[in-house]
Amino acid sequence: MKRTCGYRGRRHAVPLGLLLAALCALLALAFLFFYTPMRFSGCLLLCAAVYFVLWHFLWLRREHRLARAVLVILAALLIGGLAVFTVLEAQIIGYGRTDRESPVSAVVVLGAGVNGTKPSLALQSRLEAALDYVSDRPEVPIVVTGSQGPGEDISEGRCMADWLIARGVDEGRILVEEQADNTEENVAYAKALLARHGVDAGDAVAVVSADYHLYRAHRYWGEDMVPVAAHMPAAYWPLTANYYIREAFAVAKQNWL
Numbered sequence: 001m002k003r004t005c006g007y008r009g010r011r012h013a014v015p016l017g018l019l020l021a022a023l024c025a026l027l028a029l030a031f032l033f034f035y036t037p038m039r040f041s042g043c044l045l046l047c048a049a050v051y052f053v054l055w056h057f058l059w060l061r062r063e064h065r066l067a068r069a070v071l072v073i074l075a076a077l078l079i080g081g082l083a084v085f086t087v088l089e090a091q092i093i094g095y096g097r098t099d100r101e102s103p104v105s106a107v108v109v110l111g112a113g114v115n116g117t118k119p120s121l122a123l124q125s126r127l128e129a130a131l132d133y134v135s136d137r138p139e140v141p142i143v144v145t146g147s148q149g150p151g152e153d154i155s156e157g158r159c160m161a162d163w164l165i166a167r168g169v170d171e172g173r174i175l176v177e178e179q180a181d182n183t184e185e186n187v188a189y190a191k192a193l194l195a196r197h198g199v200d201a202g203d204a205v206a207v208v209s210a211d212y213h214l215y216r217a218h219r220y221w222g223e224d225m226v227p228v229a230a231h232m233p234a235a236y237w238p239l240t241a242n243y244y245i246r247e248a249f250a251v252a253k254q255n256w257l
Helices: 016-033 036-060 065-096 121-134 156-166 183-196 211-221 234-256
Strands: 106-110 142-145 174-177 205-210 225-230
Touching: 016 036, 036 065, 036 234, 065 211, 065 225, 065 234, 106 121, 106 183, 121 156, 121 205, 121 225, 121 234, 142 156, 142 183, 156 174, 174 183, 183 211, 205 211, 211 225, 211 234
Parallel strands: 106 142, 106 205, 142 174, 205 225
Antiparallel strands: none
16 A cells, blocks of 8 residues: 555645644744744744654654654653743743832833834833833932943943933933843842942832843842833734743743753
């Protein structure tokens, strides 16, 4: 009897594994080369394409003991990875929905990308949330933290300060931090800057960041952090989903690497 091309069904049917691999590869190429803000998801989809191709060829040889053993390992890795991802994502989503109202000694705005001298969409959403939060807290100092990265003409901290000042925030209450390259450094340098300006360790501090980013920021900052969530516009939900997915991997790295 002739072997069919598919796992089951009609002769010449296209195997499901290869169909899934092709779909993942096409989406990956689109994200990696055409819609680059979602390149992290593109990398994951490329890995998924390789996974499905490997699964397909192992499945065709499932009568061999080694192939069956590798299939079991691949299935276990997939199930285990999805379980860990689900747990981490639940924590990220849950903390991003936290809404704590309490007196604070300072406000810290964590940086994001700058396009030349203008805030990116992600950074602008944080700035808008910060502006709304400080509008009825005129006495509270504001730390804006973030260094200058590739493609940025000024630092993230300077960009945020300029944006807030242009919208009526008193320049004298803004403390600019321009050295931090990542979340851990954002927190460390912001705390040091606040300490130099009289904010004691353990005082409640509002930290403004994207909803998906607050859980990781909280793990670096500690229990005295009051989360203030910035939300991307609803029309950009694919990009938001990409950031939530990426954040689970960042939290895993923070926990175990």
